[in-house]
Amino acid sequence: MSANKQPKPFVSSVRLLALLGLVLCVAGSLAAAGSRPQAPQTAKDVDTCGACHEDVAKAFGRTPHSAIGAASCTSCHAGSEAHLKDGGGAGILAFKAADSAARKNKVCLTCHTASNAQFLAGPHGKASLDCTTCHSVHASKPHDGAKSGGTKACITCHQDVYAKFSLNERHHLQEGVLECTTCHNPHEPSTLGRLGGFKQELCLKCHTDKGGPFLFEHGSSRVEGCVTCHDPHGTPNRHMLSTPSVADLCFSCHTIQLPQWHSSFNSQTTNCTSCHTKMHGSNLSNIFIR
Numbered sequence: 521m522s523a524n525k526q527p528k529p530f531v532s533s534v535r536l537l538a539l540l541g542l543v544l545c546v547a548g549s550l551a552a553a554g555s556r557p558q559a560p561q562t563a564k565d566v567d568t569c570g571a572c573h574e575d576v577a578k579a580f581g582r583t584p585h586s587a588i589g590a591a592s593c594t595s596c597h598a599g600s601e602a603h604l605k606d607g608g609g610a611g612i613l614a615f616k617a618a619d620s621a622a623r624k625n626k627v628c629l630t631c632h633t634a635s636n637a638q639f640l641a642g643p644h645g646k647a648s649l650d651c652t653t654c655h656s657v658h659a660s661k662p663h664d665g666a667k668s669g670g671t672k673a674c675i676t677c678h679q680d681v682y683a684k685f686s687l688n689e690r691h692h693l694q695e696g697v698l699e700c701t702t703c704h705n706p707h708e709p710s711t712l713g714r715l716g717g718f719k720q721e722l723c724l725k726c727h728t729d730k731g732g733p734f735l736f737e738h739g740s741s742r743v744e745g746c747v748t749c750h751d752p753h754g755t756p757n758r759h760m761l762s763t764p765s766v767a768d769l770c771f772s773c774h775t776i777q778l779p780q781w782h783s784s785f786n787s788q789t790t791n792c793t794s795c796h797t798k799m800h801g802s803n804l805s806n807i808f809i810r
């Protein structure tokens with residue numbers, strides 16, 4: 521493609537405008553078609569830029585964006601007009617730290633409307649992260665796209681959460697059994713708005729036996745789902761419970777309507793689940809003892 525090693529010093533602005541027009545059309549129709557590529561559109565643009573950026577242009581041929589013919593150089597690097605005129609001048613969007621997150625996100629979201637509809641409203645968008653915080657567009661292997669996967673992309677910032685995955689009782693994330701993105705959508709990672717749905721159905725994908733349906737449900741699960749009692753990142757307590765003493769957990773909701781003879785029970789010596797064995801629900805007992 522870029523066999524021509526001589527820099528093309530000047531591109532007429534008429535041609536450039538035509539080119540940008542084409543790019544916008546392509547981008548627009550991609551967005552409308554749910555980001556599905558139609559046909560390769562990159563060649564011209566890659567040649568123009570590749571005249572000077574030969575290595576980048578060559579490597580670009582191995583990235584997902586070129587393989588599906590979705591994006592030309594200028595569909596991401598806005599403001600190329602002045603850059604081309606001056607043979608490498610300023611003004612082009614280069615996705616540097618100094619460029620605003622809003623400007624960077626806007627470019628990517630032109631096409632990625634479907635998969636990232638919630639990004640800007642989610643905690644990452646609000647905290648001014650941008651797509652290139654996690655994605656290296658010019659990386660050659662497709663899955664470098666997410667800077668190697670759904671855990672590494674997260675732990676630089678969420679060290680505290682990652683640390684919990686080395687506590688005694690935990691999901692085996694560090695051993696690769698699951699990843700942060702098994703449970704979180706990186707583009708809308710907050711779970712707090714979707715209590716029942718996320719916290720329960722998500723867990724039940726793997727822990728099917730905890731879902732019932734039960735004739736007698738434990739009312740607690742309806743409050744906040746599984747995380748009412750478990751911390752899925754890990755805890756020092758057995759079964760990933762959020763408190764060291766099971767009785768303390770139960771007492772946090774059950775203080776009054778306990779049978780009189782329960783009054784001798786206390787959080788040090790009593791394991792409530794030695795009798796109430798079916799804490800997640802039962803078909804036989806409305807007090808979950810079998």
Ligand code: HEC
Pocket residue numbers: 565566569570573576577580585591592593594595596597614615616652655656657658659
């Ligand atoms: C899908 C969007 C996208 C497309 C298409 C794209 N780039 Fe980039 N480019 C970026 C981003 C984002 C960066 C910032 C570095 C990074 O995150 O990978 C960048 C960085 C660069 C840089 C500066 C850093 C470096 O690696 O030297 C150059 C030069 C560049 N791109 C040229 C090009 C050329 C030439 C093309 C077409 C062959 C192109 N880009 C296509 C998004 C894109």
Ligand code: HEC
Pocket residue numbers: 527528529568569570571572573593594597600603604606607608609610612613614
């Ligand atoms: C005539 C040669 C030439 C052409 C054609 C050219 N560039 Fe450049 N480009 C340069 C030079 C030289 C630099 C380094 C400028 C600098 O560091 O200030 C550069 C830098 C860049 C950068 C990094 C800017 C930064 O702030 O670090 C990007 C991104 C870029 N070019 C993209 C493109 C794209 C996209 C095209 C095609 C639309 C293109 N270039 C066409 C010569 C060119």
Ligand code: HEC
Pocket residue numbers: 546547550555556557584585588590591592595596627628629630631632651652655657662663665666
């Ligand atoms: C002109 C439209 C367009 C623009 C602009 C664009 N993309 Fe894409 N991108 C696509 C299409 C189309 C695909 C392939 C989608 C698919 O297969 O579902 C894709 C694929 C991807 C993928 C998945 C790669 C893989 O491993 O499968 C990532 C990540 C991505 N883009 C990030 C970005 C980022 C970050 C930006 C902004 C710097 C950006 N894109 C800008 C159209 C675009």
Ligand code: HEC
Pocket residue numbers: 625628629632635636639644649650651652653654655666669670671673701706707
């Ligand atoms: C916090 C890090 C992070 C940010 C910020 C981020 N992504 Fe992603 N993205 C990921 C990870 C991790 C994956 C892989 C998800 C998986 O494996 O389930 C991914 C996957 C993708 C994919 C391919 C799968 C899909 O969902 O279609 C595309 C396209 C994509 N991201 C685009 C974007 C765009 C556009 C932005 C900015 C609006 C963005 N991402 C912001 C981490 C991020």
Ligand code: HEC
Pocket residue numbers: 643644647649653654670671673674675676677678700701704705706709710711712
């Ligand atoms: C560049 C730093 C950075 C990266 C990388 C990052 N995050 Fe975040 N994350 C933040 C910031 C900042 C917030 C908003 C402030 C907060 O709640 O801590 C946030 C918020 C969150 C929240 C919501 C917290 C709440 O209370 O609502 C979750 C969940 C989350 N991130 C998960 C992830 C996952 C999963 C990944 C990897 C795909 C990831 N983050 C990558 C910085 C980052």
Ligand code: HEC
Pocket residue numbers: 671674675678681682685691693698699700701702703704711712719747752753
């Ligand atoms: C087994 C599923 C699961 C995995 C794996 C998981 N999370 Fe979570 N995460 C959750 C649930 C459920 C919540 C909501 C907890 C709540 O509301 O109390 C949550 C909450 C969060 C929060 C906000 C509250 C807090 O505890 O700070 C952040 C940030 C977060 N997760 C980041 C991550 C990161 C980073 C990883 C990977 C290292 C990860 N999560 C792995 C299920 C998971």
Ligand code: HEC
Pocket residue numbers: 719720723724727730731738740741745746747748749750759761766793799800
């Ligand atoms: C009312 C608190 C509570 C709620 C809500 C809860 N659990 Fe539990 N869970 C427990 C207790 C207590 C134990 C320990 C039982 C014992 O001591 O034998 C446990 C044990 C477990 C175990 C390990 C032992 C076993 O039986 O396999 C898994 C897995 C588990 N819970 C998953 C879940 C899931 C998934 C949800 C949501 C559907 C959930 N839990 C909701 C209290 C709760």
Ligand code: HEC
Pocket residue numbers: 689690691692693697698702703719722723724725726727746747750752758759760761
């Ligand atoms: C992708 C499958 C998967 C998902 C999703 C998942 N888990 Fe797990 N869970 C496991 C596996 C596998 C184990 C056994 C430990 C390991 O290998 O990581 C486990 C262990 C547990 C245990 C400890 C069991 C014991 O015997 O002590 C609890 C409690 C638990 N999970 C709760 C949850 C909760 C709550 C959620 C939802 C936020 C959840 N899990 C989501 C696969 C999953």
Ligand code: HEC
Pocket residue numbers: 738739740743748749766769770771772773774777792793796799806807808
């Ligand atoms: C988050 C609050 C919460 C926690 C923690 C909790 N429960 Fe419950 N539990 C409830 C609710 C709500 C009901 C339904 C009460 C109703 O319908 O009046 C219930 C019902 C019960 C019942 C059935 C009898 C009744 O009053 O309806 C038993 C037995 C019970 N819980 C035992 C336990 C034990 C043992 C633990 C500790 C392992 C525990 N609960 C932890 C909220 C909780």
Ligand code: HEC
Pocket residue numbers: 767770771774777778779782785786790791792793794795796807809
């Ligand atoms: C030795 C077995 C045993 C232990 C240990 C035990 N329970 Fe019970 N619990 C029962 C039985 C049996 C009932 C049925 C009521 C009755 O027979 O008086 C019951 C009833 C209950 C009820 C339902 C009250 C009602 O009728 O609404 C709750 C709530 C309860 N227990 C909570 C707890 C908590 C919390 C603990 C731990 C501090 C605990 N139990 C420890 C056997 C036990």
